[in-house]
Amino acid sequence: AQSVTQPDIHITVSEGASLELRCNYSYGATPYLFWYVQSPGQGLQLLLKYFSGDTLVQGIKGFEAEFKRSQSSFNLRKPSVHWSDAAEYFCAVGAPNYGQNFVFGPGTRLSVLP
Amino acid sequence: ETGVTQTPRHLVMGMTNKKSLKCEQHLGHNAMYWYKQSAKKPLELMFVYSLEERVENNSVPSRFSPECPNSSHLFLHLHTLQPEDSALYLCASSQDREVGSPLHFGNGTRLTVT
Numbered sequence: 488a489q490s491v492t493q494p495d496i497h498i499t500v501s502e503g504a505s506l507e508l509r510c511n512y513s514y515g516a517t518p519y520l521f522w523y524v525q526s527p528g529q530g531l532q533l534l535l536k537y538f539s540g541d542t543l544v545q546g547i548k549g550f551e552a553e554f555k556r557s558q559s560s561f562n563l564r565k566p567s568v569h570w571s572d573a574a575e576y577f578c579a580v581g582a583p584n585y586g587q588n589f590v591f592g593p594g595t596r597l598s599v600l601p
Numbered sequence: 602e603t604g605v606t607q608t609p610r611h612l613v614m615g616m617t618n619k620k621s622l623k624c625e626q627h628l629g630h631n632a633m634y635w636y637k638q639s640a641k642k643p644l645e646l647m648f649v650y651s652l653e654e655r656v657e658n659n660s661v662p663s664r665f666s667p668e669c670p671n672s673s674h675l676f677l678h679l680h681t682l683q684p685e686d687s688a689l690y691l692c693a694s695s696q697d698r699e700v701g702s703p704l705h706f707g708n709g710t711r712l713t714v715t
Contacts (some may be wrong), residue, residue: 532706588657
């Protein structure tokens with residue numbers, strides 16, 4: 488079965504600084520990988536996804552993520568954080584034979600200092 | 602504007618009450634989901650409906666009863682809940698049940714059981 492870990496529960500960065508949120512997964516084959524963002528009081532919104540091909544994936548709001556098979560990682564990055572990026576970020580993993588039964592990580596809460 | 606609308610946004614109920622959560626999607630999707638988001642726990646998939654047929658029930662207690670009368674509407678009927686059922690309940694939809702089909706979430710119903 489798949490599993491997802493997000494080692495950082497809470498990260499604080501200054502506005503304009505770069506950001507990297509870590510995600511590690513456990514799965515026997517190449518998984519389907521996702522990053523979702525949840526702003527306060529709202530549902531989750533898909534930022535980006537990786538299925539195959541280019542291991543560097545571009546998403547919305549200036550985010551990107553890189554799939555590294557050797558490290559079982561799918562870290563999310565942004566070169567310059569905006570105050571509106573303060574939210575909770577969830578990594579999720581899916582598998583072809585699991586349909587929509589994604590496994591979500593515990594989330595990383597991002598705070599942005601002015 | 603989200604394509605998935607959930608009502609009510611907040612609900613407080615006693616353990617002997619019966620209430621229902623409603624979800625409506627305006628995206629023309631064929632699959633709908635109920636998720637539970639508790640504090641300090643990963644997002645949990647509760648139910649999956651595809652073309653109005655329940656296809657997955659992740660060992661959810663019988664005090665939660667889903668209903669999907671058509672592909673646009675999803676309900677979660679609640680009765681004799683426990684305080685530990687207090688959580689954010691999120692509805693989501695996707696074009697189909699293929700793992701690559703992104704989830705679109707509503708803003709959730711914050712449920713408090715007293």
